[in-house]
Amino acid sequence: MTTAMHLQEPHGLQSAKCLEAQVWSFKTITTIRPYFFNGDGGEARTYIDPLLGHTVADIDLGRLFWSRQLDRSFLNGILASGEPAPPDGIQRISRELDLQAVRDLPKATSVLRSFFQTMPSAADLIFCFRVITRCVAIVSRAAEGLDVHLARGIIATEYDQYRLRDILQRAAAPTNAAVGRCLEELLNGFDLDGSPKAVIIGLRNDGELHQAIILASLVKQRWRDARVVLDASGANEQFAFVEWVSLFERHRAELSKYIDYFLPRQDYKATLQVLINALVAGLRPTFADGANAVSLAGEEAQPSFVVKPPPIGKAFSHYIDTLPVFSAAGRRTIVGRLSPAKCHWAVCKFCTINSQHLMPRGRSSPDSTYQEHFDTLLRKIRKDGVESVILMDEALHPKVLVAFAKVLLSARSTDSLPRSVSIHRRTHS
Numbered sequence: 001m002t003t004a005m006h007l008q009e010p011h012g013l014q015s016a017k018c019l020e021a022q023v024w025s026f027k028t029i030t031t032i033r034p035y036f037f038n039g040d041g042g043e044a045r046t047y048i049d050p051l052l053g054h055t056v057a058d059i060d061l062g063r064l065f066w067s068r069q070l071d072r073s074f075l076n077g078i079l080a081s082g083e084p085a086p087p088d089g090i091q092r093i094s095r096e097l098d099l100q101a102v103r104d105l106p107k108a109t110s111v112l113r114s115f116f117q118t119m120p121s122a123a124d125l126i127f128c129f130r131v132i133t134r135c136v137a138i139v140s141r142a143a144e145g146l147d148v149h150l151a152r153g154i155i156a157t158e159y160d161q162y163r164l165r166d167i168l169q170r171a172a173a174p175t176n177a178a179v180g181r182c183l184e185e186l187l188n189g190f191d192l193d194g195s196p197k198a199v200i201i202g203l204r205n206d207g208e209l210h211q212a213i214i215l216a217s218l219v220k221q222r223w224r225d226a227r228v229v230l231d232a233s234g235a236n237e238q239f240a241f242v243e244w245v246s247l248f249e250r251h252r253a254e255l256s257k258y259i260d261y262f263l264p265r266q267d268y269k270a271t272l273q274v275l276i277n278a279l280v281a282g283l284r285p286t287f288a289d290g291a292n293a294v295s296l297a298g299e300e301a302q303p304s305f306v307v308k309p310p311p312i313g314k315a316f317s318h319y320i321d322t323l324p325v326f327s328a329a330g331r332r333t334i335v336g337r338l339s340p341a342k343c344h345w346a347v348c349k350f351c352t353i354n355s356q357h358l359m360p361r362g363r364s365s366p367d368s369t370y371q372e373h374f375d376t377l378l379r380k381i382r383k384d385g386v387e388s389v390i391l392m393d394e395a396l397h398p399k400v401l402v403a404f405a406k407v408l409l410s411a412r413s414t415d416s417l418p419r420s421v422s423i424h425r426r427t428h429s
Helices: 061-069 072-081 090-116 122-142 164-171 178-188 206-222 241-250 270-280 312-321 368-384 398-414
Strands: 023-027 045-049 054-060 146-149 153-156 198-202 227-231 261-263 326-328 331-336 388-391 422-425
Touching (some): 023 061, 054 061, 061 153, 072 090, 072 122, 090 122, 122 146, 164 178, 164 206, 206 227, 227 270, 270 312, 312 368, 331 368, 368 398
Antiparallel strands (some): 146 153
C-alpha cells in the first residue's frame, strides 16, 4: 500500500496564501501517502521551486480529500445513517468490523506518520492496511457517482474515465458530475486568493486524466487568464503518455478550452522551466518539431516566444542538485535517478518505459558520461548529508551499479560523506 516513493512532498513548504505565487501547482486525488496525515491538509502552501526558479503555490487536493474521508466523525456518521444490523449473522459481523476499523483508525494513521522516523513492523503494516482498507470501503459504499479507491483515489461511475469523449462531455459542465462536484468542494476548501499566470496539473497515472481535465475546466471558470499545463513528465513510467499526443491533437478544439499545453515525457523539467518562464512573462510560446511539448492553445494565442529548453544532460544535473531531502525511516533520503538514459536492454516489445525518456539507450559499461552523473550524485550526498538514496532507474546494467558502488566506497574513505549511505533501486514487478 505504501512505499518509500509515497513519502515525499515538496521541500520547504510553508502555509501561505496563493497571492504570493504566480505559478500554482495542483495535485489530483491519488493513493494515500503518509505525509497526508502530518498537519492540516486544508491549506495551500508555497515554496520556492529550485527547478522552475519561481515561487509556487502547492495545492494538494489529495491531501485534503483523504483527511476528510478518513475522519472518524465522518465515518461514524456514515455508519449511523445506514440500516441497523440484525442481531446475528454475517451482516452483524460485518457491522462490528466496520465499527472496530473506525475505532482503530487513529492508530493506523499513526503508523503512516511513523514512516518518517522509523520503519514500522510487518505486523503494524498489515494492521494499518486492514484498517485503512475497511474505512475506505465504508466511504465508497456511501459515495454516489464515484468510488473511493485506496490505490487510485477516485473512480468515476457515471462515465468511462478512460474515454476522452466522455471526459470532455463532463468537463463542459463539470459540476453536473460527481467527480466535478468533489473537486469543486475541495477547491472551496482552500484559501485561493490571487490570480495565477500559470497552472500546472501534474499527472502521475493515466487514470487521473479525467480528474485533470475536469479540474482544468473548474480552473478556467475561476481564473480565465491562467494558462494550464498538463504535465506528465514525472508520471508513472509504465504508461506511455506520448501515445496521447495524436489523440489530443484530434480533439484540439474541445481540449484547448481547458488545457493549453501538454508535456508527455520525462526531461527533468527542462521544457517546463522554459515554458513557465514564458507564461509568467506574458509570452505565448511555440515549440520546434520533436519538442517535449504540445501546444493546444487556441488560435487567438499567437506565439511570441520560441521555447528552447536546455540540453537534457544539463537539466539532469540541475534535477539531481535540487532533489528534495526528506526523512524516511529516520534517514535523510532522496529519490532520483543515476542516469537520464533509457533502459540498457531496450528490447522488450511490451515495455512502455523507454517512451518516457528522451535520451538514448543506456550503456552496458560505465563511461565518462556516467562518471559525470556519479560525481553529481556524490556532490548532492555530500552537500545535504544524504543517508539513503532510492534510485528510480528501471534497468541499470550491473556493471554501472558496481562502478557507482566502488565510487561511493572510495569517496567514503577519503571524503566527508555521511558515515552510512544506503542505495536502493526501485524495480517494477
